[in-house]
Amino acid sequence: MKSSAFLCSIFSGLLLWLAWPTMPLTPLVFIGFTPLLYLTEKVHHRGKYFGWIFFSLLIWNVATTWWVGNTTVPASGVFANSFNALLMSIPWLAYKNSRRRLPETMSYFALIVYWLTFELIHQTWELSWPWLVLGNAFALRPGWIQWYQFTGASGGTLWVLLANITIYQVWKRARIYDLSWGQLLRQEIWKPAAIILLPLLCSVFIHPTPDNPAQKIGVVVVQPNIDPYDEKFTASSVMQQLEKFIRLSESKADSNTRYIVWPETALFPQGAWEHQLNYQPEIQAIRRMLQRYPKAKVITGAVTMKQYREPEEVPATARRMEDGTAWEPFNTALQIDTSQNIQVYHKYELVPGVELIPYVRYLSFMQTLALDFGGITGGYGRTPGVTLLTNPADSINIFPTICYESVFSDYVADHTKSGADLLMVITNDGWWGRTEGHRQHLQYARIRAIETRKWVVRSANTGISAVIDPAGNVYQPQPYWEEAVFKADVTPRREQTFYVRNGDLLSKGAVIFCILLLVHAFISRFIPGLRHAENNG
Structure with missing residues (x-):
């Protein structure tokens, strides 16, 4: 497992880097987190799990924003990339913990909530660094994200996370049930295809009003x-x-x-x-x-x-x-x-x-x-x-x-x-x-x-x-x-x-659900009936 965890960690970091502006491989962002979802299920030791998650996110940060160290104090870049990778690990640690207390589908929902909450906090406190907000991955593809006028970049973050989760679920079901390619195409592929294609189709029909x-x-x-x-x-x-x-x-x-x-x-x-x-x-x-x-x-x-x-x-x-x-x-x-x-x-x-x-x-x-x-x-x-x-x-x-x-x-x-x-x-x-x-x-x-x-x-x-x-x-x-x-x-x-008038409703909603999830996690420690049987570590 150690060698596969090492490869998953590296692979995820590299996929996210290759998907980031101004690299041309934007679609890779839809699978960039799937190796980390696999690690969450397979690595049971919390310390080792944190290590692999942190290592992957560090690769992404360093490969994408290494230039922040191009200053009079190069060590500042080492600290910035390491600290940001550490902060990014927190939603994944919370997600790992949620898998022990929640059904699988709810734990995926928790991951989305934790990540959106993290991104909002990371734009509002004095250690802010929103450079790697997931929704920024589509900056090179404005034709894909015309619907940001309703959701802001947080809509892109939700899109990325939903696509990764769905693609991982399809891969997991294909392995568990040994699905043939025909079965896979008929029964499963439509799910990630719909999640990826629907926002793209929306962008085709959404345009700014013409200038006067x-x-x-x-x-x-x-x-x-x-x-x-x-x-x-x-x-x-x-x-x-x-x-x-x-x-x-x-x-x-x-x-x-x-x-x-x-x-x-x-x-x-x-x-x-x-x-x-x-x-x-x-x-x-x-x-x-x-x-x-x-x-x-x-x-x-x-x-x-x-x-x-x-x-x-x-x-x-x-x-x-x-x-x-x-x-x-x-x-x-x-x-x-x-x-x-x-x-x-x-x-x-x-x-x-x-x-x-x-x-x-x-x-x-x-x-x-x-x-x-x-x-x-x-x-x-x-x-x-x-x-x-x-x-x-x-x-x-x-x-x-x-x-x-x-x-x-x-x-x-x-x-x-x-x-x-x-x-x-x-x-x-x-x-x-x-x-x-x-x-x-x-x-x-x-x-x-x-x-x-x-x-x-x-x-x-x-x-x-x-x-x-x-x-x-x-x-x-x-x-x-x-x-x-x-x-x-x-x-x-x-x-x-709509986004200007109403602000970032997705992230604000995520904060509310994050608070509810944390309250549930606290109470479940004392009320066994609320605790879901431990599932896959």
Whole structure:
């Protein structure tokens, strides 16, 4: 059994890797967990079972997201992949335990509930890492998942789990009853075929409503290609970088341009006080440029700092100056026009260990331990700024997701519900180099477009910059690690999808059932009549 367990563990990890964007073998995700289902039945020793499950999930994590260690501290990637594999093991351990107390069918239901609950928690706590949400596996196949406008990516997670369970059950029955190929095709194959094909057929008939051509607006997207390690956060080159942004913007802007979009941390890499933004030479230079394009606004990333004057405003994570003044730095999006009104949005979903030390309010001595990725060290604040960037003159509201935020389905949907007509992603994916990291990040934006049925405008410092339509199709993708600028027409869209209006109902329902299952497991320890006879270990 040891050798077969070893092979099952490796096989599952490799199948999930080969199915993940941007690998082309997406259908393998429908069988990626079947070896783990087999291990659950055949490995009785809990310690050994945990070891094989963890090993398999570690292979998947390392093969898919090894690039998270491409930092100034490579050991951070080892920890991130190992810790995430450990967390992913928890639903499987709970499923193993459920098989001892529940009938087989109910134990499969428990696995689905535990996994969906895990994914929801992993998007809401301060150690969040939703990169490997199972529903993200279909990012390369937008034509398969048009129904995400109803379920979000959690619907894809449910699809993957149901397909794996059903395929495993068919294989198991074929072995138990020694079914011939003819019997298998007549009696069993229709079950996984229906589960896989029905969502595909639904996507054929589900389409976003057509754009109104009269509402199209022009945008200019800038990809400056500034090396984040050697150039981006060098104080001596700040004005040269600004000159590049302005030069590239003016090469494509015209009298009909509504938005000029720059990437994450394009301005003030060393930080600028928010109450002094109007006096910054960079802002004044941008306004001089905008005087030539009176309809346009610049949306750009920046590093800003905020002082807190009132004691009740001071968050637990605030820092202190020598005079006692409380302050915080932020990864920010700014909307700049020729008026004195600068709209400020603060990134909320921060990268653990890089921009955020999880639960630092309880461990304040760890404030300075965030990895140094240039600019402000010690992590960013999470005090909200504006919810949306508004443009009353054109009746347009924009949600400017900053980098990592674009991976969070529910977070993006919630802000879209606040009235966003257009999504923008401003990011700096140059940290990860020529790895799958920046490619996967682009693909995930396609899912956000489908879930919300909004156009997505993506400006990435080193690429890949592009625009994405509400059906998830990518237009004008720019080459990675090359300077680029392009203009495109996009349409602000006011209608809201079922998913945007109602949120992630699947995951919320899973949490309720998870609580009920845990209560049942607790009570069954004391009431033998509730305990199902141990089944297959």
